[in-house]
Amino acid sequence: MTPKPPSPSHPKTTGIPTVSFRARLAPRELTRPAPRDYTRLIGIVGAVIVGSLVLVAIFAPLIAPYDPTIRAGAPFSPPSAAHLLGTNDVGQDILSELIFGTRVSLMVGVVAASAAMLVGTAIGLVGGYFPRVGSIIMRGVDVVLVLPFLPLLIVLSAYLGRSVLNTILVIAFLIWAPTARVIRSQVLSLSRRDYVTAARSMNARDGYIIRRHVLPRTFLLAIGEFVAATSAAILLESSLSFLGLGDPLQKSWGSVLYWAQARGAFLTPAWQWWVVPPGLLIMLAALGFALLGYALEQKINPRLRRA
Amino acid sequence: MLKPEADVRTTAPAADGPAALEIRDLSVSFRTSSGDVDAVRGVDITVRSGTTHAIVGESGSGKSVTMMGVLGLLPEEAQVSGSIRYLGKELVDAAPAELRAVRGAEIGVIFQDPLSSLNPVMTVGAQILESMTAHRGTAAGATWKRAAELLAEVGIPEAERRVKEYPHQFSGGMRQRVMIAMALAAEPRVLIADEATTALDVTVQAQILRLVQRITAERSMTTIWISHDLGVVAQIADDITVMQSGRVVERGSCHDIFAAPREAYTIALLESMPRLDAPLRELPPRATATGTAAVDVRDLEVAYQVKRGLRTGNRLVRAVDDVSLEIAAGETVGLVGESGSGKSTFARALLGLEPMRHGTVHLAGQDVAGARRASLSALRRNAQMVFQDPSSSMNPGLSVQEIVTEPLLINHRMSASGRRARAAELLELVELDPQLARRHPHQLSGGQRQRVAIARALSLEPSLLVCDEPVSALDVTVQTQILGLLRRLQADLGVSLLVISHDLAVIRDIAHRVAVMYLGKIVEVGDREAIFGSPQHPYTRALLGAVPTPDPTKRFPPTPLQGDPPSPLSPPPGCRFHSRCPAAVIGRCDTTVPTLTAWTPTHDVACVRLGEPELTRQT
Numbered sequence A: 001m002t003p004k005p006p007s008p009s010h011p012k013t014t015g016i017p018t019v020s021f022r023a024r025l026a027p028r029e030l031t032r033p034a035p036r037d038y039t040r041l042i043g044i045v046g047a048v049i050v051g052s053l054v055l056v057a058i059f060a061p062l063i064a065p066y067d068p069t070i071r072a073g074a075p076f077s078p079p080s081a082a083h084l085l086g087t088n089d090v091g092q093d094i095l096s097e098l099i100f101g102t103r104v105s106l107m108v109g110v111v112a113a114s115a116a117m118l119v120g121t122a123i124g125l126v127g128g129y130f131p132r133v134g135s136i137i138m139r140g141v142d143v144v145l146v147l148p149f150l151p152l153l154i155v156l157s158a159y160l161g162r163s164v165l166n167t168i169l170v171i172a173f174l175i176w177a178p179t180a181r182v183i184r185s186q187v188l189s190l191s192r193r194d195y196v197t198a199a200r201s202m203n204a205r206d207g208y209i210i211r212r213h214v215l216p217r218t219f220l221l222a223i224g225e226f227v228a229a230t231s232a233a234i235l236l237e238s239s240l241s242f243l244g245l246g247d248p249l250q251k252s253w254g255s256v257l258y259w260a261q262a263r264g265a266f267l268t269p270a271w272q273w274w275v276v277p278p279g280l281l282i283m284l285a286a287l288g289f290a291l292l293g294y295a296l297e298q299k300i301n302p303r304l305r306r307a
Numbered sequence B: 001m002l003k004p005e006a007d008v009r010t011t012a013p014a015a016d017g018p019a020a021l022e023i024r025d026l027s028v029s030f031r032t033s034s035g036d037v038d039a040v041r042g043v044d045i046t047v048r049s050g051t052t053h054a055i056v057g058e059s060g061s062g063k064s065v066t067m068m069g070v071l072g073l074l075p076e077e078a079q080v081s082g083s084i085r086y087l088g089k090e091l092v093d094a095a096p097a098e099l100r101a102v103r104g105a106e107i108g109v110i111f112q113d114p115l116s117s118l119n120p121v122m123t124v125g126a127q128i129l130e131s132m133t134a135h136r137g138t139a140a141g142a143t144w145k146r147a148a149e150l151l152a153e154v155g156i157p158e159a160e161r162r163v164k165e166y167p168h169q170f171s172g173g174m175r176q177r178v179m180i181a182m183a184l185a186a187e188p189r190v191l192i193a194d195e196a197t198t199a200l201d202v203t204v205q206a207q208i209l210r211l212v213q214r215i216t217a218e219r220s221m222t223t224i225w226i227s228h229d230l231g232v233v234a235q236i237a238d239d240i241t242v243m244q245s246g247r248v249v250e251r252g253s254c255h256d257i258f259a260a261p262r263e264a265y266t267i268a269l270l271e272s273m274p275r276l277d278a279p280l281r282e283l284p285p286r287a288t289a290t291g292t293a294a295v296d297v298r299d300l301e302v303a304y305q306v307k308r309g310l311r312t313g314n315r316l317v318r319a320v321d322d323v324s325l326e327i328a329a330g331e332t333v334g335l336v337g338e339s340g341s342g343k344s345t346f347a348r349a350l351l352g353l354e355p356m357r358h359g360t361v362h363l364a365g366q367d368v369a370g371a372r373r374a375s376l377s378a379l380r381r382n383a384q385m386v387f388q389d390p391s392s393s394m395n396p397g398l399s400v401q402e403i404v405t406e407p408l409l410i411n412h413r414m415s416a417s418g419r420r421a422r423a424a425e426l427l428e429l430v431e432l433d434p435q436l437a438r439r440h441p442h443q444l445s446g447g448q449r450q451r452v453a454i455a456r457a458l459s460l461e462p463s464l465l466v467c468d469e470p471v472s473a474l475d476v477t478v479q480t481q482i483l484g485l486l487r488r489l490q491a492d493l494g495v496s497l498l499v500i501s502h503d504l505a506v507i508r509d510i511a512h513r514v515a516v517m518y519l520g521k522i523v524e525v526g527d528r529e530a531i532f533g534s535p536q537h538p539y540t541r542a543l544l545g546a547v548p549t550p551d552p553t554k555r556f557p558p559t560p561l562q563g564d565p566p567s568p569l570s571p572p573p574g575c576r577f578h579s580r581c582p583a584a585v586i587g588r589c590d591t592t593v594p595t596l597t598a599w600t601p602t603h604d605v606a607c608v609r610l611g612e613p614e615l616t617r618q619t
């Protein structure tokens, strides 16, 4: 049996801010100076990266010097004033490929993350609100969590065939589980609040309680999770495309890398303009979303917990 | 069993001893996003060496901030001015190293919540060792043997073995003892206790008070006792400083302040405190005995499955075991008992929030268990609940109006404008300004929030209001107002009340009838006059005896009830109280299960020795 926290008589509360003071001062924490809070900075950096990428994706036709599908120069040309990052094996402008690739990479990342979020939130909600069913469901979630990612990804997409939709489905299937966990623990704690008990004693049905008391406060959390999941989805999409399992008709950063690899660019000086830039972009995007997600979660989470 | 604390506090120490701590013109303000908050404004306090100095005041009065200042534990955003001298040494602006040398080594601290102050992943012994070495800077003498001695000194049985255990293996009272052992580890000369017994049951509180008195007397330590509880203060203090909104309003010897308080605020504090030795308060009359009872509970049993190890499997905790209780229309029944005795579980079962394993609950004559969904909803509306902590019982994202009318939204689907009008009515009913309807809970004071909670519970016009610790999160002056409101509502609306409280004085102020629970069973139930005037069950007597009297001339009798309540997982056989009962007779009490027996027509007691002359003499 876990010991119940003592409940009788507590420090009384009024509106005066000094009241919560004692509660926050556990002696252990006080002996050390608080670490500086970089959350804000991290959030700004993340937001700037994500924001720029989104702008690039939206205005790709305006920014890109060439249409990435046409032959714009001699094949395998090194960087020049006309082709800042050179051209590929069929003479397409690599810079333009990357700029247009931003659209595919972000789109797949965002859509896959949204799908994962929907599934994860729904499962987390059910799992947290109905603890009995929840403990069974969460066993399943645990299984998904320990699945070896990449092999499964490869097998699934090879089996399903190469299309954007399949890529999205496979990625979503792999990344919903952590979200389900986070959402579940939040729902679990929310649905044990006194105000939920109060609503129950007023004869509220589950649907009402979930809609009014649980979802609104879970939603914020899901936003942070969503941004972080996008980061994972972008990485997975790039891995798939790099392995040649992406949609052959859509150019993403990963598929640029795939062709660079297929045409031996890794072994020639071309790696500098054909391999490094897409690699950096993938890293940057993943980092940007991860930083933003972290900052959002830091901001949202303590507030939810305090409330 | 624990070593009984001897009655050590006999005479007050020398009147004009040297000052251990001198605080002069101390001010502390916090820079916050919404402007500066002056928490402490020009406070002077002199603590005489070798005495117990109590600092009392309501929440937000600056007691804790003052002491944090003494300890140099204020957060960075605090601005401190003035002077704090410990044995002549200035502590304000002292170098961190100097401060550390004083704190812990010279001054030990006990906090309110031992669980959050102890490290859950270290054995208690290791933590005691840590505080020995951390403050002295040397490991000399810091041995496990010494740690065990300290544990024994604070009254932990089998200290040799338990020194290797983790905090979660100790009960609340035991943990507070461990905290005291840690505070004593560096052999400080001053002990600061910040609401050290506030989270404890009265019985355990009495033990801890006695323990602190014994230890500080033995070691001739100076104690600074911060508390909002005047009863506790009257029991142990030599001097008192009364604080209000960051200022000292009155100071003096304990006897003087209780005998002849001078300031209006002190007088108000003393008067508003519910006390057991005050004359019984007039209550609204109960309805005549003939009508159907508002609540009729028979043989109720509520049990939880508790997961244990893989091999031992699940066990059953009978949180409420075979309880019967009736509440007449317009009557208030008070339910008292130590923490974990099943009071809240019982209340929740009444509202149909806990599955019953056994027994029946009738609300206004209708069977709760037998009701189908539709009529269950009608039944549920008959009984509403008010929770202990008004801040957690309301969704912080909703406005007061939405909170108050939530039950209407759920049940009647009254129109939005109808609800708005009803919200104003309800707020007026609980004596709140209807203008508050647009505010959010965090913009209200604790007392206002509890009024909102009561208004919400009343919105469906229930015949029963269940109040689980309705005033324990509130300051005494606010407590009095809320209790007055409940009495008035009962007189006006004729609603029945079930009031749960660990505070017997509160129950005495509001309940017509009182039921005493111990480990899931009702051990005594009767009219207020009977329970407080001539309690028969040894447990009731022990509870009453452990309540600190706010009168320094009437300090505790030498032996408060010993030990903690046993685990409800394996309640003692026979009479569940026999492991702690001073009147227990082995051979009878541990074999026979006592049942509630009428002692007088309005007073039932469950004790096998009921009526025996020795039992009567045990008082």
Ligand SMILES: Nc1ncnc2c1ncn2[C@@H]1O[C@H](COP(=O)(O)OP(=O)(O)OP(=O)(O)O)[C@@H](O)[C@H]1O
Pocket: A004, A006, A007, A008, B304, B305, B306, B317, B318, B319, B337, B338, B339, B340, B341, B342, B343, B344, B345, B346, B502, B568
């Ligand atoms: N959900 C639960 N699962 C298992 N055990 C529980 C659960 N809720 C309560 N208990 C146990 O049931 C017993 C009675 O608990 P309850 O909360 O009714 O006590 P209480 O008298 O209200 O105490 P307090 O004064 O601390 O509020 C305790 O031993 C507690 O640990």
Ligand code: SF4
Pocket: B537, B538, B539, B575, B576, B577, B578, B579, B581, B582, B583, B584, B585, B589, B594, B606, B607, B608, B609, B610
């Ligand atoms: S039955 Fe025995 S142990 Fe129980 S209360 Fe009575 S005297 Fe004490």
Ligand SMILES: [Mg+2]
Pocket: A007, B343, B344, B345, B468
């Ligand atoms: Mg309770």
